[in-house]
Amino acid sequence: MAADDDGLFALPVALPPPDTAFSPEPERAGAPLAVRMRPRTLADVVGQTHLLRPGAPLRRLAEGGEAASVLLYGPPGTGKTTLARLLADVSTRHFVALSALSSGVKELRDVMNDARRRRGRQTVLFVDEVHRFSRTQQDALLGAVEDRLVLLVAATTENPSFSVVSPLLSRMLVLQLRSLTEDEVRELLRRAVKDERGLDGSVTVSPEAEDALVRLSAGDARSALTALEASADGVTDTGGTVVDVPAVERAVAGTTVRYDRQGDQHHDVTSAFIKSIRGSDPDAALHYLARMLVAGEDPRFIARRLVVHASEDIGLADPTALQAAVAAAHTVQLIGMPEARLALAQATVHLAMAPKSNTVIVGIDEAMADVRAGSVGEIPAHLRYGRYTGARELGNAIGYRYPHRAAEGVLEQQYPPDELVGKDYYRPTRHGGERILHERLAALRRTVRGAER
Structure with a gap:
């Protein structure tokens, strides 16, 4: 495998022929239910109404109007890839899809060069899982996006603030997709049961089983349809026609917790x-x-x-x-x-x-802020180290009063630098154990600082 000009190794990707637009994945026989039920038009899309209302940037792009590059950000199974693939139906544009899993800088440059040859026909570049691109790969998109050589439609499941470089992010509209509501998932399930592309009425789903599928999906359309298909297969394999709760439990071990340890x-x-x-x-x-x-x-x-x-x-x-x-x-x-x-x-x-108090963090942060601001001052001479030759001549440790010689183990003495005398960093609340500390600290300060302070 050869490295490209930036020293990155790139896997080969088959780009569309020069005069051929990208076409959506065919609904082949035997394809997963989620693939077969992929919406063919914007009208078929369930959910994301905030992005598809009239005049919204994504809708204008899908209808062939002018639009900025967009980044579709949201949880799995909310329609990012589906919405991007619907852009292939815009006949006036050339559509190219790349996956960040299998593409590198070389493939991006090939797309840009092809886009330059098509100056009369705008190129829409869809990059799935853009967060998997390295910084160098993301930077390779900057010029083309800035000049609108391509309209970039990127998809990611991770917060773009953490996963997409700032220069690229600033050139795109970030559109956040939302998890589907329970009613939206329910609509998808019922459509899949009846539609000829789906289960074509071969099974029925009990209300309780439907509720279980909706709950297990956690707003993920793909997860819901996958669980429905697995449940239906288990029923039909035994000659049944009704998907009930036991059928769902047999097919699905448990809900998938949506959680990305890096995102x-x-x-x-x-x-x-x-x-x-x-x-x-x-x-x-x-x-x-x-x-x-x-x-x-x-x-x-x-x-x-x-x-x-x-x-x-x-x-x-x-x-x-x-x-x-x-x-x-x-x-x-x-x-x-x-x-x-x-x-x-x-x-x-x-x-x-436990009773709550943030006085510890407030105290140390205020003290550190003062130090950074230059409020350090000279350490009082009587507190300095005095056990070396010449220390006494400098005044070090002279006049230090040993607290254990006092009856209460506390006596009046200056400890902070002159500039910070009387400064209170620790201010205990009256919550929990700090109630006692509040009273004790007031007494300690009166003794250590002197009543007049």
């Missing part, structure tokens, strides 16, 4: 997990913990988030929170999954129910 769902679920703990909702926190565990998230990552959260949002309002989080992290290391889920769940509930 948008990873960040969204993690964010919801932490915010549920911060909001003192242990039930919601356990739900999001379960979603991460079922999806195969690294339990060490979860444990690290709990350890951070224990200090960030609880701190000394419950000093045992950090101990519980660290113990859960040690448990993950010592015994692993699946048993470690119990320690993670215990720590999650502990942290969710």
